[in-house]
Structures are given as C-alpha cells and as structure tokens.
Amino acid sequence: xxxxxSLLTGLFVVVVVFAVLxxxxxxxxxxxxxxxxxxxxxxxxxxxxxxxxx
Amino acid sequence: xxxxxxxxxIETSGFTALTWQSxxxxxxxxxxxxxxxxxxxxxxxxxxxxxxxxxxxxPMADLMAAxxxxxTNGGMLYYLYLGVKKGIYPSLIFLGVxxxxxxxxxxxxxxxxxxxxxxxxxxxxxxxxxxxxxxNAQEAASIGIIGGADGPTAIWLxxxxxxxxxxxxxxxxxxxxxxxxxxxxxxxxxxxxxKERSIKMEQLRPVSQAEKICFPIMITVLVVLFxxxxxxxxxxLMLGNLLRESGVVDRLSDTAQNxxxxxxxxxxxVTVGATAVGAxxxxxxxxxxxxxxxxxxxFSTIGGTLLGKLMCFLTHGKINPLIGSAGVSAxxxxxxxSQIEGQRANxxxxxxxxxxxxNVAGVIGSAVAAGILKALFG
Numbered sequence: 001x002x003x004x005x006s007l008l009t010g011l012f013v014v015v016v017v018f019a020v021l022x023x024x025x026x027x028x029x030x031x032x033x034x035x036x037x038x039x040x041x042x043x044x045x046x047x048x049x050x051x052x053x054x
Numbered sequence: 055x056x057x058x059x060x061x062x063x064i065e066t067s068g069f070t071a072l073t074w075q076s077x078x079x080x081x082x083x084x085x086x087x088x089x090x091x092x093x094x095x096x097x098x099x100x101x102x103x104x105x106x107x108x109x110x111x112x113p114m115a116d117l118m119a120a121x122x123x124x125x126t127n128g129g130m131l132y133y134l135y136l137g138v139k140k141g142i143y144p145s146l147i148f149l150g151v152x153x154x155x156x157x158x159x160x161x162x163x164x165x166x167x168x169x170x171x172x173x174x175x176x177x178x179x180x181x182x183x184x185x186x187x188x189x190n191a192q193e194a195a196s197i198g199i200i201g202g203a204d205g206p207t208a209i210w211l212x213x214x215x216x217x218x219x220x221x222x223x224x225x226x227x228x229x230x231x232x233x234x235x236x237x238x239x240x241x242x243x244x245x246x247x248x249k250e251r252s253i254k255m256e257q258l259r260p261v262s263q264a265e266k267i268c269f270p271i272m273i274t275v276l277v278v279l280f281x282x283x284x285x286x287x288x289x290x291l292m293l294g295n296l297l298r299e300s301g302v303v304d305r306l307s308d309t310a311q312n313x314x315x316x317x318x319x320x321x322x323x324v325t326v327g328a329t330a331v332g333a334x335x336x337x338x339x340x341x342x343x344x345x346x347x348x349x350x351x352x353f354s355t356i357g358g359t360l361l362g363k364l365m366c367f368l369t370h371g372k373i374n375p376l377i378g379s380a381g382v383s384a385x386x387x388x389x390x391x392s393q394i395e396g397q398r399a400n401x402x403x404x405x406x407x408x409x410x411x412x413n414v415a416g417v418i419g420s421a422v423a424a425g426i427l428k429a430l431f432g
Binding site: 001003007012014021 | 161164165167168170171172174175177178179181182185186190191194198262264265268269272273276277280281415418419422423426427430
C-alpha cells in the first residue's frame with residue numbers, strides 16, 4: 001500500500017471514530033436532558049402532591 | 055523383541071520430533087508463565103496463553119491438528135479454537151466486561167467520549183508505519199488495533215483479517231496491557247505540567263438508574279446502525295451492561311461476569327496460545343509486530359493526553375489532562391494509572407471515577423475503530 005494511501009486511511013479511521021463518538025456524545029446529551037426533564041417533572045408533581053396534601 | 059518395542063516407543067515419542075523451534079517456543083512459554091505467576095502480568099490471560107503455547111509446541115501431540123477426514127477426530131484444541139475462529143469468545147468476553155462495567159462516569163461526563171476517541175490515535179499511527187514496513191493492509195490493521203489496548207477486540211479483528219498473525223498480536227496486546235503502569239506514566243509526565251497534573255476535578259453528578267438502563271440500549275442501536283460489522287462486540291458489551299443495570303436478572307449478570315467469563319477466558323487463552331507454533335511464530339515479523347504494538351500503545355497514550363490538555367485549556371483548568379491517557383481501553387488499569395499519577399502530583403487528588411469515563415469510552419472507541427477497519431479491509 002502506498003504511503004499516501006495508508007496516511008489517508010489512518011486519518012480516515014481517526015476521523016470516523018471521532019465522528020461516531022461525537023454523534024454519540026450529542027445524543028447522550030439529548031437523552032440525559034430528556035431523562036432530567038422527565039425526572040424533574042416527576043419531582044415537581046410529587047412536590048405539588050405533598051403541598052396539596054398539606 | 056524388547057529391543058524392538060523400545061525402539062518403536064522411542065520412535066513414536068515426541069522426543070524424536072523435537073526441533074530447535076519447538077524448544078525455543080517451550081522456553082518462551084515458560085517465560086510467559088513466569089511473568090504471569092511471579093510478576094502477575096495479566097495472569098488471567100497470560101497463564102492460559104503460556105500453557106496453550108506449551109501444549110501446541112510439544113511435538114506429536116497434535117492438539118491443534120485439523121481432522122484429516124470426516125471420520126477422524128482432530129486435536130482437542132482445534133475444536134475449542136473454533137470459538138476464536140468464529141469470533142464467539144471475544145464477544146462473550148465483552149458480555150462479561152459489560153456486566154462488570156459501570157458506565158455511570160461516562161453518562162455523567164459524556165465529553166469523556168472525545169478522550170476515548172483521541173486515544174485511538176495509536177491504531178492509525180501503527181497502521182501507517184506497518185504498511186510502510188511492508189505489511190499488507192489487513193495485517194497492518196490487525197497490528198494497529200493493538201493500540202486500542204483491548205485484547206478481545208484485537209483478537210476479534212485479527213481473526214477476521216489476518217489470522218496467521220493472531221498469536222504475536224494477542225501476546226503483544228496482553229503483554230503491553232500488563233505493562234501499562236510502566237509505559238504510560240513517563241509519557242503522561244512528559245506531556246503535562248506539574249500544575250496540570252495537580253488539578254482537582256469536581257465530583258461527578260449522580261446518574262439515575264433510568265439513564266443507566268436506557269444507555270446500553272441507545273448505544274447498541276446507534277453504534278450497530280452506524281457500523282453493523284461491530285454488532286457482536288458492542289451488542290454483547292451492552293447486553294452485559296443491561297443485565298447489570300436492569301437489577302432484575304442478578305443471576306444472569308453474576309454468571310456473565312464470573313462463571314461464563316472465566317470459562318471463556320480459559321478457552322480463549324489456551325487456544326490463542328496454541329496458535330503460537332514455532333514455525334509460524336519465530337519469524338522476524340513477530341519482532342516487528344511487538345515493536346509496532348508498543349508504538350501503538352505509546353501513540354494512543356499521547357493522543358488521549360494531548361486532547362486532555364486541550365480540554366483542560368478550553369475549560370480553564372477544570373479537567374485534569376491525566377484522565378486522557380485512560381482513553382486507551384485496558385479497563386480499569388489505565389484509569390488506575392491516571393489516579394496514581396494524579397495523587398503523585400497532588401495527594402488530595404482523586405481521579406479514578408473521572409478516568410473511568412474515558413476508560414469505558416475507550417472500549418467503545420476501539421470497538422468502533424475495529425468495526426471501521428473490518429468494514430474497510432474485511
């Protein structure tokens with residue numbers, strides 16, 4: 001394999017690994033945000049309940 | 055009559071078939087066994103590998119011999135080796151690794167994924183150097199994956215791309231993983247300042263069980279959609295983790311991380327060791343593979359540490375760059391090295407949980423890199 005081709009392949013591997021993990025990073029951020037919102041709502045509901053019960 | 059019987063016994067014994075290559079390999083197996091037992095270098099795998107190597111190099115035993123025809127049996131290790139050949143054992147080990155791993159630090163600090171990606175730099179560097187040394191693309195990819203510092207992944211990819219190099223690559227990968235506490239610290243110290251190494255990081259946020267349960271499912275769907283070829287590794291890694299985090303199948307989780315894992319480690323170690331036969335192992339290219347493996351490990355450490363430095367700069371000193379080197383997989387050894395180096399610089403520094411994020415990200419990163427290489431050259 002010529003050097004230029006192997007350099008490109010090496011670079012390609014690094015870039016694709018980064019791209020896949022950056023996409024995962026973004027999706028984890030979204031997903032944890034959604035879970036936090038759902039969890040936050042639940043906490044708000046329970047807080048409202050407890051206030052309601054006085 | 056007695057003389058004839060004695061002569062026949064001697065002729066059919068292994069002694070007559072001993073060669074210098076088998077002698078060297080038996081000695082090498084004994085050295086590896088010594089390192090595993092006396093020096094405790096990755097003993098769980100190095101000891102079975104050493105004994106497999108010993109068994110395969112005892113002439114006339116033919117433990118790895120393929121059956122000559124359908125009516126005759128092959129050697130016992132030949133059948134066990136099918137689990138390696140078909141990529142079953144590495145995936146089952148990933149099941150156990152998933153069941154043993156807490157992805158909480160990664161979920162709490164998803165930016166760790168970037169460090170896990172940067173620490174795959176050694177794969178690319180070793181690939182480039184290997185091709186320039188005359189290895190073909192498949193062989194270079196298999197050598198490069200040593201830089202992922204992940205034994206099962208290295209075995210999985212090498213079996214698919216360059217099975218004739220399996221023994222030296224497995225031995226190099228596991229030997230260097232055992233040597234991480236010696237390889238990484240000088241590079242980490244060279245690339246960071248005392249001030250950077252002393253940085254104390256804020257405690258990670260608690261991660262809910264819902265997040266931990268959804269995480270493996272989400273990662274499986276996404277990674278396998280991106281790279282279908284890596285489904286056996288990532289799929290079983292995440293299944294193991296789901297067994298652990300679901301909290302409803304403790305027996306399965308326990309089996310995956312203990313009994314099953316131990317059984318597979320024995321089969322994998324012995325059969326991988328048994329592929330190291332003198333005639334194929336004792337070649338100049340083996341030394342090249344061992345040198346390139348070290349290069350791959352060093353560059354992976356450099357990649358992770360340098361990105362750690364960059365993240366330290368961008369966050370105005372909130373991230374200790376030492377956690378970057380943990381992006382090479384080798385769970386949890388690489389994270390422990392970050393912890394030790396952090397405490398050496400500042401005794402009040404506790405980096406272990408912070409380093410576990412990049413560490414488990416490295417497992418995902420090296421599996422992704424292996425999937426890309428398999429897709430390119432498989």
